Amino acid sequence: MTDYKKLWESMDIDLEKHDQLCNLLPGFFADVYLSQENRPEGMNYFNLVVSSIHGLRPEELKRHKDDGGKVVGTFCVYVPDELIVAAGAIGIGLCGGSQFWVPDGEKVLPKNTCPLIKSFMGAKITRTCPYFQSCDLLVGETTCDGKKKAWEILENYADIHVMHLPQMKRDVDIKAWVQEIEILKEKLEKLTGNEITPDKLKDAIRLINEKRRALKRLYELRKARPVPISGKDALLVSQIAFYDDPERFTSKVNDLCDELEERVKSGEGVFPAHAKRILITGTPMAIPNWKLHHIVESSGAVVVCEETCTGTRYFENFVEEASNTLEGQFRALAERYMKTNCACFTPNRGRIDDIIRLAREYEADGVIYYNLQFCQPYAVEYELVRRALQKEGIPVILIETDYSENDSEQVKTRVQAFLEMLG
Amino acid sequence: MTDYKKLWESMDIDLEKHDQLCNLLPGFFADVYLSQENRPEGMNYFNLVVSSIHGLRPEELKRHKDDGGKVVGTFCVYVPDELIVAAGAIGIGLCGGSQFWVPDGEKVLPKNTCPLIKSFMGAKITRTCPYFQSCDLLVGETTCDGKKKAWEILENYADIHVMHLPQMKRDVDIKAWVQEIEILKEKLEKLTGNEITPDKLKDAIRLINEKRRALKRLYELRKARPVPISGKDALLVSQIAFYDDPERFTSKVNDLCDELEERVKSGEGVFPAHAKRILITGTPMAIPNWKLHHIVESSGAVVVCEETCTGTRYFENFVEEASNTLEGQFRALAERYMKTNCACFTPNRGRIDDIIRLAREYEADGVIYYNLQFCQPYAVEYELVRRALQKEGIPVILIETDYSENDSEQVKTRVQAFLEMLG
Numbered sequence: 001m002t003d004y005k006k007l008w009e010s011m012d013i014d015l016e017k018h019d020q021l022c023n024l025l026p027g028f029f030a031d032v033y034l035s036q037e038n039r040p041e042g043m044n045y046f047n048l049v050v051s052s053i054h055g056l057r058p059e060e061l062k063r064h065k066d067d068g069g070k071v072v073g074t075f076c077v078y079v080p081d082e083l084i085v086a087a088g089a090i091g092i093g094l095c096g097g098s099q100f101w102v103p104d105g106e107k108v109l110p111k112n113t114c115p116l117i118k119s120f121m122g123a124k125i126t127r128t129c130p131y132f133q134s135c136d137l138l139v140g141e142t143t144c145d146g147k148k149k150a151w152e153i154l155e156n157y158a159d160i161h162v163m164h165l166p167q168m169k170r171d172v173d174i175k176a177w178v179q180e181i182e183i184l185k186e187k188l189e190k191l192t193g194n195e196i197t198p199d200k201l202k203d204a205i206r207l208i209n210e211k212r213r214a215l216k217r218l219y220e221l222r223k224a225r226p227v228p229i230s231g232k233d234a235l236l237v238s239q240i241a242f243y244d245d246p247e248r249f250t251s252k253v254n255d256l257c258d259e260l261e262e263r264v265k266s267g268e269g270v271f272p273a274h275a276k277r278i279l280i281t282g283t284p285m286a287i288p289n290w291k292l293h294h295i296v297e298s299s300g301a302v303v304v305c306e307e308t309c310t311g312t313r314y315f316e317n318f319v320e321e322a323s324n325t326l327e328g329q330f331r332a333l334a335e336r337y338m339k340t341n342c343a344c345f346t347p348n349r350g351r352i353d354d355i356i357r358l359a360r361e362y363e364a365d366g367v368i369y370y371n372l373q374f375c376q377p378y379a380v381e382y383e384l385v386r387r388a389l390q391k392e393g394i395p396v397i398l399i400e401t402d403y404s405e406n407d408s409e410q411v412k413t414r415v416q417a418f419l420e421m422l423g
Numbered sequence: 424m425t426d427y428k429k430l431w432e433s434m435d436i437d438l439e440k441h442d443q444l445c446n447l448l449p450g451f452f453a454d455v456y457l458s459q460e461n462r463p464e465g466m467n468y469f470n471l472v473v474s475s476i477h478g479l480r481p482e483e484l485k486r487h488k489d490d491g492g493k494v495v496g497t498f499c500v501y502v503p504d505e506l507i508v509a510a511g512a513i514g515i516g517l518c519g520g521s522q523f524w525v526p527d528g529e530k531v532l533p534k535n536t537c538p539l540i541k542s543f544m545g546a547k548i549t550r551t552c553p554y555f556q557s558c559d560l561l562v563g564e565t566t567c568d569g570k571k572k573a574w575e576i577l578e579n580y581a582d583i584h585v586m587h588l589p590q591m592k593r594d595v596d597i598k599a600w601v602q603e604i605e606i607l608k609e610k611l612e613k614l615t616g617n618e619i620t621p622d623k624l625k626d627a628i629r630l631i632n633e634k635r636r637a638l639k640r641l642y643e644l645r646k647a648r649p650v651p652i653s654g655k656d657a658l659l660v661s662q663i664a665f666y667d668d669p670e671r672f673t674s675k676v677n678d679l680c681d682e683l684e685e686r687v688k689s690g691e692g693v694f695p696a697h698a699k700r701i702l703i704t705g706t707p708m709a710i711p712n713w714k715l716h717h718i719v720e721s722s723g724a725v726v727v728c729e730e731t732c733t734g735t736r737y738f739e740n741f742v743e744e745a746s747n748t749l750e751g752q753f754r755a756l757a758e759r760y761m762k763t764n765c766a767c768f769t770p771n772r773g774r775i776d777d778i779i780r781l782a783r784e785y786e787a788d789g790v791i792y793y794n795l796q797f798c799q800p801y802a803v804e805y806e807l808v809r810r811a812l813q814k815e816g817i818p819v820i821l822i823e824t825d826y827s828e829n830d831s832e833q834v835k836t837r838v839q840a841f842l843e844m845l846g
Contacts, residue, residue: 110802112535142590145568148769149803162769164591167565172602173587179595346571346585376799379533380572 004055007062011133018128021100022054025288032294036230038270040263042256043233049240050287057243058130064090065134070192073135075120076143077309077340078165080181080333082319085204085246086196087188092131093242094138096120097286099403101128108153114375115403116286117146124157131243132158137191139184141165143344144377161187167346169338177334185326201329205319211246214253215315221260222304223362226269227277228260231303232293238310239287276301276422279359281385282370283378284309289403292370295412301419305362307355308370313340316354343377351381352388359394365422366395368415373402395422427478430485434556441551444523445477448711455717459653461693463686465679466656472663473710480666481553487513488557493615496558498543499566500732500763501588503604503756505742508627508669509619510611515554516665517561519543520709522826524551531576537798538826539709540569547580554666555581560614562607564588566767567800584610590769592761600757608749624752628742634669637676638738644683645727646785649692650700651683654726655716661733662710699724699845702782704808705793706801707732712826715793718835724842728785730778731793736763739777766800774804775811782817788845789818791838796825818845 008015029050049056061071070089074081084091096105096119104126105118123129138160140151151162163180166173185196194200218237221228237256241249263269278301280292285308293303306312317339320332341351359367367389371378382398389396397418401411431438452473472479484494493512497504507514519528519542527549528541546552561583563574574585586603589596608619641660644651660679664672686692701724703715708731716726729735740762743755764774782790790812794801805821812819820841824834 108806110799110805112797113799113803142769145767145799146803148590149766149800152770152807153803162591164589164593164596166587167571167590168585168587170587172599176595176599343572344568346565347575374535374797374799376533376536376568376797377572380536380569380576382533383531384575 004059007055007059008130010062011058011130012127013130013133014127017126018054021098021128024100025053026051028288032290033232033236036232036270039233040229040256040259042252042259043236045252045255046233046236046240049244050236053287054130057245058134060245061090061092061131061134065136070136071134072188072191073132073138075139075147076141076165077314078141078143078337078342079139079163080184080337081246082201082204082208082333083181083185083188083196085207086201087192088194089136089188089192092135093286094120094123094129094131094135095242095284095286096123096129097239097289097403098123099405101126102403109150112374113146113150114144114283114372116284116372117150119286119403121150121154124154137161137187139163143342144375146374165344167344169345174334174338177338178330181330181333185330196326198324198326198329201326202321202324205321205329205332207246209318209321211241211250212315212318214250214257215241217257218253218260219305219312219315221257221264224264224269225277225363226267226271226273226275227302227304228263228269229256230270230297231278231280231306232290232297235285235290235293235303235306235310236287238306238314239285241314242310271297271302276365276419277304277363278302279305279307279355279362279364279367280311280370281307281355281367283372283375285370286310291401291403291408292368292399292411292415295408295415296368299412299416299419304364305358307351307358309342312354312358313342316340343381348381352385355385356388356392356394359389364394366397366418368418369396369398371398371400373400427482430478430482431553433485434481434553435550436553436556437550440549441477444521444551447523448476449474451711455713456655456659459655459693462656463652463679463682465675465682466659468675468678469656469659469663472667473659476710477553480668481557483668484513484515484554484557488559493559494557495611495614496555496561498562498570499564499588500737501564501566501760501765502562502586503607503760504669505624505627505631505756506604506608506611506619508630509624510615511617512559512611512615515558516709517543517546517552517554517558518665518707518709519546520662520712520826521546522828524549525826532573535797536569536573537567537706537795539707539795540573542709542826544573544577547577560584560610562586566765567798569797588767590767592768597757597761600761601753604753604756608753619749621747621749621752624749625744625747628744628752628756630669632741632744634664634673634676635738635741637673637680638664640680641676641683642728642735642738644680644687647687647692648700648786649690649694649696649698650725650727651686651692652679653693653720654701654703654729655713655720658708658713658716658726658729658733659710661729661737662708664737665710665733694720694725699788699842700727700786701725702728702730702778702785702787702790703734703793704730704778704790706795706798708793709733714824714826714831715791715822715834715838718831718838719791722835722839722842727787728781730774730781732765735777735781736765739763766804771804775808778808779811779815779817782812787817789820789841791841792819792821794821794823796823
């Protein structure tokens with residue numbers, strides 16, 4: 001711990017406040033995760049990563065920076081990690097999932113802002129997140145109103161580059177996204193002093209595609225009945241994908257998948273075969289937001305898939321690897337990223353198709369539409385999803401909640417009533 | 424009234440529900456408007472227009488449609504009216520300002536959506552607004568999340584074309600807005616069967632510029648001390664600008680201004696010269712949303728200017744009239760519209776500059792930052808405005824409210840405390 005204290009000091013972390021934060025996680029993680037039975041051995045790596053979340057990986061970032069490397073923070077699955085990797089920088093997803101930071105976020109943002117935004121804002125302004133503190137540049141985007149406007153506050157505390165994400169998906173919009181990728185490329189080259197060449201970008205595209213393939217493999221295994229891994233564990237893996245070293249992460253996920261394949265072959269599961277299977281769709285769940293998964297899985301059902309940014313949206317669709325020119329690679333990147341169906345786009349019919357497809361593929365008994373409070377795009381889109389799922393005969397419930405524990409009992413009651421209704 | 428009943432039937436209006444709505448307005452208008460003392464004679468025209476809001480103008484729309492003309496509904500000051508006029512259609516601003524429609528809007532939209540959006544949605548789905556019912560096409564835009572996503576619900580009830588408004592103001596964004604104007608042009612030509620020629624567009628640009636000039640003249644006169652017209656009356660004129668015939672409206676505003684000029688010359692005012700002068704900045708106030716103005720002016724202060732979409736944003740900046748080609752005209756339109764500073768853009772420093780400039784020009788004693796509940800862009804931007812005004816020594820207060828009367832007393836208490844603080 002002494003070593004980490006030096007590390008944190010070097011990052012200008014508010015040590016006193018940071019201690020308060022660090023004291024919360026171990027007990028919480030033990031309650032939610034370590035209490036699970038029959039967990040795969042392959043989860044040990046991910047347990048370690050999360051239990052030393054403010055130590056191990058931040059230390060790697062520090063070493064990278066000491067060697068002259070740069071760290072770039074992002075907040076959205078539309079920002080192409082490939083460019084960051086190709087520039088020799090390390091990319092870190094910074095979305096906040098902790099209630100700890102919310103009150104400080106509310107000092108500069110309206111209370112009726114989504115908790116994810118208030119949380120990352122609080123993390124930055126209190127200087128209690130080693131990932132934020134490691135970043136040489138933040139990359140924002142014009143997705144939702146909350147984030148779009150939060151950058152204007154955040155820029156008082158950190159360097160930030162904002163990408164203009166189109167709000168539609170016509171060909172003209174994909175072309176516009178190519179332009180934004182070009183602008184980001186120049187920004188990253190300037191930051192790192194490294195040129196992004198077609199070769200480097202090709203390697204980066206392959207690396208990130210491999211990560212996607214590993215996550216896809218993990219998710220495919222969740223289609224088994226009984227399911228070989230809990231939704232909570234799968235969620236943790238997805239969350240760690242945003243900040244771990246991509247190569248090591250991919251290898252560890254594949255190790256886990258090897259083990260799960262054996263489980264599937266032998267019919268071994270973590271929940272009975274008859275347990276109700278739940279698809280969660282909606283807003284992202286940043287670490288340590290395990291609230292809804294914990295409620296569902298403490299109620300005897302199992303989460304088999306997440307149609308969220310910390311789920312299928314993160315890894316579905318691969319970047320075409322064939323091109324050897326930056327022009328072709330940028331187009332391939334833009335096309336891949338614009339296939340992701342977030343409610344910040346209009347229209348967004350593709351997401352409804354995704355939900356129906358995933359509900360069938362994963363044999364979900366019901367869908368929980370998860371909405372972070374005050375997230376307007378997903379809140380409005382619920383009405384359209386509800387209508388479409390009703391037509392398909394797929395039960396759905398809306399759970400709108402924040403990061404606090406205030407409404408946990410209420411959410412639990414609603415989830416349990418929904419599960420009973422599934423029969 | 425019998426005539427109007429036939430008119431409304433022809434528009435597929437829900438007569439019973441519409442009667443309930445129509446019964447509310449006269450008493451409300453009398454309380455808020457007709458109770459004012461020493462109103463300009465020139466307001467008589469606007470009183471007439473509003474007192475027959477569902478009759479006179481809708482009848483004109485009906486005649487226009489009977490002659491083969493088209494009516495196009497809009498929701499935002501970024502949509503160029505000039506194109507609609509040049510296509511021989513009539514443009515109507517459809518933003519909802521009545522609490523009457525909110526509960527019906529909430530049937531398809533989340534409760535925590537801004538009342539303006541819930542209101543226009545309720546107006547359409549209940550078929551109780553003759554303006555909505557007259558429209559052959561609605562034109563939406565990707566401004567805020569609430570509206571961006573509301574179109575996907577609204578398209579189940581009406582034909583809608585959505586313009587992709589960029590979220591930034593770089594040159595690439597102005598070019599993108601030119602493209603959107605071109606797409607709208609084709610859409611309108613198809614709808615009306617009329618070609619938009621440079622000559623027609625030139626006339627339309629002049630016509631709408633004239634309207635802007637008249638409103639600018641009205642606002643300039645509000646700089647006088649004592650102020651020759653109440654904020655409530657000026658607001659009403661601005662609100663009517665969105666749906667009245669532009670030529671007649673301009674002429675009536677100029678008549679009013681002639682009268683106000685006389686008042687200014689003779690030092691005649693509607694409030695004492697020492698009355699506190701308030702600049703309102705923030706979200707639009709669609710008819711009949713007179714809540715905040717009524718509270719301010721019932722408390723002895725006077726609203727001298729609105730930095731809102733139903734205020735200066737509507738008429739500041741003129742379209743360059745010189746160009747004789749569509750290409751040049753589209754560029755001129757895009758440049759003019761992209762000068763408007765709405766919080767849906769990032770960054771939006773121009774708005775802060777506008778507020779400071781207007782506060783000085785209108786000799787405002789204080790600024791009320793008006794935010795419709797759940798409008799995230801303006802809510803987040805408050806923090807930046809507050810910091811900037813504090814630096815300039817200009818007092819500011821945030822009033823966040825909806826269309827209901829539930830919080831009127833609370834708002835009144837806060838406004839009065841603010842006015843007292845101004846000394």
